[in-house]
Amino acid sequence: MMFAVAIIAVLIALTLAVVRALAGPTAFDRLLAANNIGTSAIMLLALFGFMTDRPEFLDIGITYVLLNMIGTLAVLKFFRYGALGHAQDLNRDSDPR
Amino acid sequence: MATVIDTLSWAALLGGSFFYVVGAIGLNRMPDIFTRMHAVSVSETLGVGLLILGMALQAGVTLITVKLIIIMVVMMWTGAVATHALARAALHDGEKPLLVDETGNLVRTDPVSLFPELGVRLAAPLSSEVVDEAPYAVPMGADGPITELPDDSGGDANRDARPPDPGKAD
DSSP states (O other), X not given: OHHHHHHHHHHHHHHHHHHHHHHOSSHHHHHHHHHHHHHHHHHHHHHHHHHTTOTTHHHHHHHHHHHHHHHHXXXXXXXXXXXXXXXXXXXXXXXOO | OHHHHHHHHHHHHHHHHHHHHHHHHHHHHSSSHHHHHHHHHHIIIIIHHHHHHHHHHHHOSSHHHHHHHHHHHHHHHHXXXXXXXXXXXXXXXXXXXEEEOTTSOEEEOXXXXXXXXXXXXXXXXXXXXXXXXXXXXXXXXXXXXXOSOOOOOSSOTTTTTSOOOTTTOO
């Protein structure tokens, strides 16, 4: 019962984050909302596992946390260097002329 | 004893749900990216922390609690790193935060214009005109920012890390 309440709260938060990800005026707003959606997914996994008495879902949650970390580092690299792999794509995309 | 732990768990789960939803509402209501980041950090620290505390109280001293703590520690760590990188990237991109100037008015401006000492601590592209040309941080070469990359399309997988060609670099 109490887990159901928490799941509903996380689902509401997830919906609001999706709204911001769709509406966000800048790419940074969308990125922030996407990060929040990832966190919400992990909390949903954990809470759902507890609600159905199958805490093995936590292993999937740990995987998602680690994937979130990789994604964070990738985004960090993207904003620092402007590209993940090919420097010439950066040159073409960011060229204002 | 079980009733006490159940009550504490209830309280933690309800408090975590409350802060989680409050953070999500702030994400939609706040005026710019920096304040939105502030709102989201509420749900990613207090919300997640209380939800995990509530679940850990239900699980007791088991392997499940250890997994919950692993999730929380990694989440706190990456949340701080991601928020820092995001704020820095937004500043580099030219996002202007709402600040209070000397007369007490709210202005949307470059923080370096109000606090010149910030310009020393932040990376060079923020306070120079390079920012107008490139949307992201510009790699610095031996003689200034590199705006032209060496133009060879050979099968070199490590093109990013190569030092600039002094003949072709700007």
